[in-house]
Amino acid sequence: MSQSAFDPFGEPVPAIDPSIAGGRASTWLKNAGTSVFWVLVVGIVLARAVYFEPGVFSFERAVAWAQGLFAAL
Template sequence: MSQSAFDPFGEPVPAVDNSIASTRASNWLKTAGTSVFWVLVVGIVLARAAYFEPGVFSFDGAVAWAQGLFAAL
């Protein structure tokens, strides 16, 4: 016998029959979502590596920007 479930207002919630179709769809969606996520991660990392310019992100530039910001305040 299964445990009775109740909603936030105390009313009993009818038991839901978990079918195999919903489990298959859930597994498929999880796999598809994970695959899309990792393809995007790899694509972004490869694009960053291909178009990286070493002189743009320098520590001296960051310090100069911060000093300019403090001077403006």
């Protein structure tokens, strides 16, 4: 006899018959979602590398901006 499972509220969870559980569709959706995620990650990183301008993110500009902000306050 198998152990009964309970949800977080203490209600018993009915056992799922493995023959009716969606195996192929969920596996396909998981693989498709994972692939889309990593394609987006690679695309964003490559776009950032291609369009990166080194002078825009300089430390001196950040300090000057912070000083201007504190002067305005």
